[in-house]
Amino acid sequence: DAMVIQNPRYQVTQFGKPVTLSCSQTLNHNVMYWYQQKSSQAPKLLFHYYDKDFNNEADTPDNFQSRRPNTSFCFLDIRSPGLGDAAMYLCATSRGDRDTQYFGPGTRLLVL
Amino acid sequence: LAKTTQPISMDSYEGQEVNITCSHNNIATNDYITWYQQFPSQGPRFIIQGYKTKVTNEVASLFIPADRKSSTLSLPRVSLSDTAVYYCLLRREDTGRRALTFGSGTRLQVQP
Numbered sequence: 001d002a003m004v005i006q007n008p009r010y011q012v013t014q015f016g017k018p019v020t021l022s023c024s025q026t027l028n029h030n031v032m033y034w035y036q037q038k039s040s041q042a043p044k045l046l047f048h049y050y051d052k053d054f055n056n057e058a059d060t061p062d063n064f065q066s067r068r069p070n071t072s073f074c075f076l077d078i079r080s081p082g083l084g085d086a087a088m089y090l091c092a093t094s095r096g097d098r099d100t101q102y103f104g105p106g107t108r109l110l111v112l
Numbered sequence: 113l114a115k116t117t118q119p120i121s122m123d124s125y126e127g128q129e130v131n132i133t134c135s136h137n138n139i140a141t142n143d144y145i146t147w148y149q150q151f152p153s154q155g156p157r158f159i160i161q162g163y164k165t166k167v168t169n170e171v172a173s174l175f176i177p178a179d180r181k182s183s184t185l186s187l188p189r190v191s192l193s194d195t196a197v198y199y200c201l202l203r204r205e206d207t208g209r210r211a212l213t214f215g216s217g218t219r220l221q222v223q224p
Contacts (some may be wrong), residue, residue: 005154042199042214043156090155098203101212103155 003027004104006091012110013081021076021107023091032074037091037106041088043090049074050097070105078109086111116200116215123221130187131219134200137181143202145183147175150217157177161203166174174213206210 005024013019023032031050033041048058048104049068063085065077088108092101117135117195122129129177135169136145148156153160160167162183173186 005161044214045212064140074190088153092155100158100161101156103157106155 004091004093004102006089006104007016008106008107009105009109010110012112013078014112015083016080017109019078019109021078021089021091021105021109023071023074023076025093025102026072027093027095027102028071029093029095029102030069030071031099033092033094033101034064034076035092036075037088037090046076048097064094075091081109081111083111085109116202118198118200118215118218120216121219124190125192127189128216130190130213130220130222131184132187132198132200132220133182134185135182136153136200136202139180139202143204145180146201146203147172147174147210148184148199148201148214150199150213151161152196156199156214157176160199167204169214172188178221190220192222192224196220 005033005111031048033048034046036046037043045057046060046064047066063079069076076089086109088106090106091104094101124220144161146161147159149159150156160169160172160174162176164176169172175184197219199214199217
């Protein structure tokens with residue numbers, strides 16, 4: 001089945017140690033998104049790619065970066081994780097930027 | 113995008129119909145009303161979307177009055193597995209690249 005895959009499901013890192021979360025999709029969608037969701041809060045968009053065009057949200061910290069080497073893969077890099085970056089990170093895709101978004105299961109990040 | 117307002121939580125029993133109302137007083141002409149469902153430790157999942165009047169699919173119905181300032185998601189005969197957070201969002205149909213902005217959501221608890 002076509003789907004959005006996130007690995008790993010759980011990631012533990014140390015304060016200040018760079019970490020990379022990965023997302024892949026078999027839907028061949030043009031748009032890929034990264035959301036941050038903290039406990040009991042709604043998902044918050046960090047940035048998204050429309051093909052290779054990167055779109056950063058105004059309030060996304062510089063500590064968060066993203067790469068999309070090809071259509072299928074997108075990575076979230078956190079350069080120096082702080083305790084406040086502990087959250088669920090959700091990847092989503094859509095065919096176009098006005099189409100339904102399909103979410104992956106998320107990666108839960110723990111910062112020690 | 114206009115802001116949406118939903119009840120923070122609702123309780124129901126198995127077999128009952130649940131109606132979750134969302135207020136969006138400042139909805140724009142080219143906004144579509146979209147609902148997502150999120151189970152614990154999973155990504156949100158698209159449920160239904162509409163512009164006006166009534167939309168029905170295999171999961172839910174969406175009722176939108178003529179002024180479009182509110183909408184009601186109706187879940188017929190809920191079961192325990194419908195316990196989740198339900199998000200009402202407005203998705204703008206225009207040329208701008210704008211992803212989804214999630215509101216606070218309604219936490220539905222279904223009891224036996």
